[in-house]
Amino acid sequence: MSKKEYEQSHLYKIRHSAAHVMAQAVLEMFPKGKVAIGPPIEDGFYYDFDLPRALTTDDLKAIEKRMRNIIKKRHTFARRELSAEEAKEIFADQPYKIELIEGLETGGVDEYGEALPAGETPVISIYKHDTFVDLCKGPHVENLGKINPKAIKLLNVAGAYWRGDENRQQLQRIYGTAWEKPQELKDYLARLEEAKKRDHRKLGKELGLFSIDAENLGGGLVLWQPKGGLIRRDFPLRYAEWGTVYRYERSGVLHGLLRVRGFTQDDAHHFCREDQMPEEIDFVLKFCLHILRSFGFENFHAYLSTQPPEKSVGEAAQWRAAEKALEEALQRANIPYDVDEGGGAFYGPKIDLKISDAIGREWQLSTIQFDFNLPERFDMSYIGSDGKEHRPYMIHRALMGSMERFFGVLIEHFAGAFPVWLMPTQAMLIPIADRHVKYAEKVAAQLKTAGLRVEIDDSNDRMGNKIRKAQKQKIPYMLVVGDKEAEENTVAIRLRSGENLGPKPLDEFAAMALEAVEEKRSV
Structure with a gap:
C-alpha cells in the first residue's frame, strides 16, 4: 500500500497505539526516565528514551510482558486539544516534550519536531490511556482491546541522537512491531530471519567477496577481494564513467554495502535534441532493464517524479515534453508505474526504477533523470538545422545506482548462491x-x-x-x-x-x- 493508504489504515493505528503502550511500560520500569518521540514506521514502531542505564535483552522481555498486561486492561484512548501553557504543565518533568511544545507554539513543526507542509497550522493535542499521556495528534485505536497482545514483539534497541543531531543527547531507541493477527507477526519474524540469512555483510565475509575494516581504514570504506567512448559529431552524444564518490555518513547509519562512505557510480550523461527524446529515453530504459534482467531481476516498478509546484528551473514546455517522454517510454516498455506529482528535483523530472527481490523487498536501483540546470549553467548549445543555437536536452542515468549497493542487493537477493x-x-x-x-x-x-x-x-x-x-x-x-x-x-x-x-x-x-x-x- 502507499504511504498515504498506510497512514489511514487500522494497522497504522495499532502500531501508533502500541508505541504509547511501550512508553507506558518503560516509564513503569524507569519512573525517572524521559520520553522523546515514538511514531509508527513502515513495519512497526519505535520510541526514543533517555534512561538511567543501558537496556538489555532481559529488559525488552520485561517491557513486552508489561505491555501485554497493560493491553489486557482495555483502556480507552482519549484525545484533547489544549494550550501550550497547559501542555507545559502536564509535561513539566519531560524536557524533550517541552522542546517539542515550544516548537509547536512557535509554529512550522509538528509534534515530532518535523517541518509542517506549507500553510498548515500546528495544533497541540494529547492522547491519554490509563495513566499515560503523550503529546500526539493521533490517530489511535478506540481502546487497547483493539491490539492483539499476541501480535506484538519488541525487536531491538539502538542508539539515536535527539532530533538526529549528533551534537545533542544520545537516546535509546526501542524498535517493535505489531500486527492485527499473531500469524502475521509470525510471518514477519520469519521474513526477518530469512533476511538475516541473506545479509550481504555476513555472506560477503563468508564468501571472501569484500570486507570493511572500520578499525584500520575507517567505517564505510570497502575492500574488494579477488573473488569477487565513442564520440559522434551528431546527436545524441553519450558520455559514461565509473566515478568514485565520497560522502561522510554518520557511523550509526552505515550498513555494509547498502550505506557506505566511499562508493562507485556508473554515471552517464546523454545529450540530444527534443525530437530525439522519445528514442533516447527508450534506449536508456531498455539498457537499464537489460542490465537488471541479466542479473536475474524480473519484478519492476517505476516511479515518475514530475515538476515541483514551487521552485524549479527550465521552461514549463521543457518539463511537459520531458515528463511525456518518460511516461510514454514506461508505457511502451510495459512497466507498471506510479506518478509522484511534484516529486521531481528542481532541475528536472525523473524515473526511479525499483526491483523486488527474492523475498519481496523493494530496492531502488536505476535512475533516469533530466537536468535542465547544467546545460544552462555551462552554456551548452548546438547549431540546429535552422542555423541557430539551441539548448540540448541532458539526460543523466545510473544503471545500478552504485556498485556497492547493487552488489549488496545482489548478494541478499540470491542469498549468496549466485547464478x-x-x-x-x-x-x-x-x-x-x-x-x-x-x-x-x-x-x-x-x-x-x-x-x-x-x-x-x-x-x-x-x-x-x-x-x-x-x-x-x-x-x-x-x-x-x-x-x-x-x-x-x-x-x-x-x-x-x-x-x-x-x-x-x-x-x-x-x-x-x-x-x-x-x-x-x-x-
Whole structure:
C-alpha cells in the first residue's frame, strides 16, 4: 500500500497505539526516565528514551510482558486539544516534550519536531490511556482491546541522537512491531530471519567477496577481494564513467554495502535534441532493464517524479515534453508505474526504477533523470538545422545506482548462491585421494579451456568435509573424482543444493555447465 493508504489504515493505528503502550511500560520500569518521540514506521514502531542505564535483552522481555498486561486492561484512548501553557504543565518533568511544545507554539513543526507542509497550522493535542499521556495528534485505536497482545514483539534497541543531531543527547531507541493477527507477526519474524540469512555483510565475509575494516581504514570504506567512448559529431552524444564518490555518513547509519562512505557510480550523461527524446529515453530504459534482467531481476516498478509546484528551473514546455517522454517510454516498455506529482528535483523530472527481490523487498536501483540546470549553467548549445543555437536536452542515468549497493542487493537477493555465470568459482574438483590429484588437474585444465572457472581442493581434509566446505562457499558444482572416474574419463557431480547427479562424461558436464552460464541461471 502507499504511504498515504498506510497512514489511514487500522494497522497504522495499532502500531501508533502500541508505541504509547511501550512508553507506558518503560516509564513503569524507569519512573525517572524521559520520553522523546515514538511514531509508527513502515513495519512497526519505535520510541526514543533517555534512561538511567543501558537496556538489555532481559529488559525488552520485561517491557513486552508489561505491555501485554497493560493491553489486557482495555483502556480507552482519549484525545484533547489544549494550550501550550497547559501542555507545559502536564509535561513539566519531560524536557524533550517541552522542546517539542515550544516548537509547536512557535509554529512550522509538528509534534515530532518535523517541518509542517506549507500553510498548515500546528495544533497541540494529547492522547491519554490509563495513566499515560503523550503529546500526539493521533490517530489511535478506540481502546487497547483493539491490539492483539499476541501480535506484538519488541525487536531491538539502538542508539539515536535527539532530533538526529549528533551534537545533542544520545537516546535509546526501542524498535517493535505489531500486527492485527499473531500469524502475521509470525510471518514477519520469519521474513526477518530469512533476511538475516541473506545479509550481504555476513555472506560477503563468508564468501571472501569484500570486507570493511572500520578499525584500520575507517567505517564505510570497502575492500574488494579477488573473488569477487565513442564520440559522434551528431546527436545524441553519450558520455559514461565509473566515478568514485565520497560522502561522510554518520557511523550509526552505515550498513555494509547498502550505506557506505566511499562508493562507485556508473554515471552517464546523454545529450540530444527534443525530437530525439522519445528514442533516447527508450534506449536508456531498455539498457537499464537489460542490465537488471541479466542479473536475474524480473519484478519492476517505476516511479515518475514530475515538476515541483514551487521552485524549479527550465521552461514549463521543457518539463511537459520531458515528463511525456518518460511516461510514454514506461508505457511502451510495459512497466507498471506510479506518478509522484511534484516529486521531481528542481532541475528536472525523473524515473526511479525499483526491483523486488527474492523475498519481496523493494530496492531502488536505476535512475533516469533530466537536468535542465547544467546545460544552462555551462552554456551548452548546438547549431540546429535552422542555423541557430539551441539548448540540448541532458539526460543523466545510473544503471545500478552504485556498485556497492547493487552488489549488496545482489548478494541478499540470491542469498549468496549466485547464478553459475556470476560465481567466482563455478566448479570445485574434489579428488578422493592423493593419487587422484593428477586426474583432477587434467580435468581442471580441460574445463578452463572450455571457459569455466575451476579450482581443485587437494587438501588432506576428508572428502565429506571438502564437499561441505564447497557447499558453504555456494559453489554450483562439486566434481568428485576417484579411480572409477579417472578410468572412465568422467566426474561425479554434486550440486550445491546437495543433489547428487552421479557420474557424467566430462564433455557432457562441460556442456551442461556452459548452458547454465549461457542462460544465466542457477543450479
